[in-house]
Amino acid sequence: MAGMDLNLLTDIPGLRVGHATDPALGSGVTAILFDAPAVAAVAIGGGAPGTRDTDLLRTDMTLERVDAIVLSGGSTFGLDAAGGVQAALREDGRGIRFGGVNVPLAPQAILFDLLNGGDKDWGRFSPYRELGYQAARAAATGAFALGSVGAGTGATTATVKGGLGSASTVTAQGHRVAAIMAVNAVGTPLIGDGPWFWAAPFECGNEFGGRGLPEFRPEYLTPRLKGGPGTATTIGLVVTDAALSKVQARRLATMGDDGLARAILPAHAPTDGDTLFAASTGTRELHDPIAELTQLGHAATQVVARAVARAIYHARSLAWPGAQPAWVDRFESGKATHA
Template sequence: MVVAAYKPGPRNLITDVKGVRVGHAQDESLRSGTTVLTSEAPFVASVHVMGGAPGTRETDLLAPDKTIAAVDALVLSGGSAWGLDACSGVMDGLRAAGRGLQLGEALIPLVPGAILFDLLNGGDKNWTENPYRALGRAALLAADVDFALGSVGAGTGALAAMQKGGLGSASIVLGDGTTVGALVAANPVGSVTTPGERHFWAAPYEIDGEFGGLGPDPRGGLGGPLVSAKLAALLGARANTTIAIVATDRALTKAQCHRLAVAAHDGIARAVVPAHTPSDGDLVFGLSTGSGSPASDAQMLEIGHAAALCLSRAIARAIFEARPQPGDLLPCYQSR
């Protein structure tokens, strides 16, 4: 039996999901930046963490049993704990635009966020005032349906085990018209490429040569100890994390968004080896911009499957699209 392959949306970006907008801001001297996802209206979201070293803000309110029904934006940022202040800048911008939860006279934009560690990547971190609040607001103002991949936004200073990391995205349109997309800042301790750094672990899921079209590594016996130029360059193991957002235009409850985030973690495990380590803060937000009746269990199965596929592809695209800068600690994939 021949089964028709999935196809990406027209942009092959998470913004193929109706209503979603993404913006970046970065500082090249800092070698860091921020990425913001927002939508035309508040959206349902949840989160699932599988890494041992996460850095987050306002994620507790995304649990299915918590009162808040929808949020206004999600933030992925570099900067480790400093980068969480990017959420404050996004709140400032949303409030100025009249967006947020109205409680009497108080207007409170709801902006959960997650960070990756890029403080030892060679950039100038000797600031006197935390730069991430301004980066967050700038990224919000830049939010649009089209956005760049690679060494931008939260992926500006990212590093994988053997090459520069980056910011990636991908989408899939299901047979019933449902769109699923992923957005990721890939900064893992694990490798995104098989030994020799030519083939991506995510290669079996590639569509239309989106990250080089070399196909899977034909060799067997690829499992082995972690080899990491990143660990050697940074002189330590706690400088990692893959943080991501998966989205659909299908109507989902908050509990279903949580299940979507859980399923999407398979995409990290297929694209990064090893994944979900004690030294990573691997985290996935799941969101829905849709309205109408919630998806059935059978529909959730396919939506979660598509989210994992999108996330694997987005991770490979993040590394494939990375671009060199003077003073890089690791080479770019396309420079090898």
Template sequence: MPHPRPGPRNLITDVRGLTVGHATDEAVRSGVTALLCPEGWVGAVDVRGGGPGIRESDVLRPENNFSRAHAITLSGGSVFGLGAADGVTTALSAAGHGIRLAAGSPAIPIVPGAVLHDLGNGGDKAWGLDPPYRALGMAAVAAAGEDFALGAVGAGRGAMAGLHKGGVGSASLDLDDGLVVGALVAVNPVGSVYMPGGETFWAWPFEIDDEFGGQSSRKGAPDPSVRATDPVPDDSKLAALGRFNAGANTTLAVVATTAALTTAEATRLAMMAQDGLARAIRPVHTPFDGDVVFALSSGAVEIGEGPARSLTIAKLGSAAADTLARAIARGVYSAR
């Protein structure tokens, strides 16, 4: 069996049917990233941060009766950024995407979303009664395609990873037999993506093809004296930036797969993918973060039944965690 490799783009759009668009406001130093699956894919969500900012997450719970999404929106702007999903919803509806509950009614897209806090980054936030995020959401839909930029763009424009510039990252993994896993992430945690010394990513063991600087091939094993449990430092710089306030930080992620999953199985995929955050950020899921992972299933590949199905889901979850860890490092590497 061949060793799993990234898809041709090494982006979440290697899961066919997905497109991604960014819209960035350089004056505000913020932006929006929209991931589109306008036919409506099975969706799920797992929230583990202590200060999340989310929209329409409950519709993706397995106990509810329409656990599908037509898009996922990630945005800067804290609570103001939740308006980005309004723009994405409007644009998709105008294009005829969504459910219809009555003849002649507008299409109703389901657009869950999550936001990160970037209000203290020095951009012009004096928007008064007209925050830019709804317009940015519509612009992100218009810009969506299979290829997209990584780094300080879209939802990652104003992001910080600890004291370093954060950003948007993505990666994919082809598991063969049509099974593909992809990840998209906006990286804005209080924790560090770097090991002590600020050069080596915590995610270095998972790197493929020098995708974030070739650390796995250049550095070899890290210094054994480095403690893997280093806590958040009592750092005056982080405190001065307000990073020790609940909700001031977060990592927002989407994982997607070609496998045909139920909502409960997609929830398990999101839960397992959270381990990717722990592999790439130390510490994570803190009281200061709003960490959220969405999961999407295209339904393109059937995965059987019984114990073999459960084993496949376990493999998908493991791959999703590794792929998300790689996406986090790629986002910060591209931003810097």
């Protein structure tokens, strides 16, 4: 698709992405840093979210802009990661100034990856604050890794290894829209027992294998669920360069969250904490706000769905016995490698 460039979140000018990955822990952090504070909002569709500072993003709250968004594994322990990102931002002089003190804003969402077999015996304090700092310091423009990295390191789904994915597009009006998703769902991104993705109708080129859709069979609608309490959540961020208000960004998050439901079945379950942030870097004005926001939301739905599928396509199994097989292990075994 014209204008996709890298087909990543970094196709949006004015932001950087960084990962911190701990293979032994089986977890990690992804930090998205904005070069200038960005208007932001959030939609929370899951029944068991874990978040930090998302109340600031409500449309009835005063503050409109944030310096970063943080995605992390670790369940509620992972909420320490935002502190590490804040530390890096404060060192760089970022944040709102209150009485001579800089206070960077870095809202966060977490996913549950505590039961994936990694070494979670970290002692008194969790490692996530340091991982957050490392992710912020690693943040860069240009290409970044997908799959079993950053917040997607320890992610799983009902059927295959989860991971981190990203995708981008351009609307007819020339606005860029891109998403980054860490996929750790209760449900499945796959149709039946084959290699087909629920997101297949939105695929651009062969970005997640080009397998298309199978001939429909009613049993494909039978729910397949990950076992265990609190073992899920898909989290992410959709960004546009269109200039949006906080209310408009909330609508973008709501429409973008529909992409999650088009890529995972079921989505937004009682034990999912599905959370989607939306942000605007604000470099391109809207000339017809209603029509163009509708187009932006339509694009957001698609890039979120594509990013979910790309997360699975690029994921690799964790390197210990009993780890959940990755898509590549099951359907392209000759290419399978450990992360």
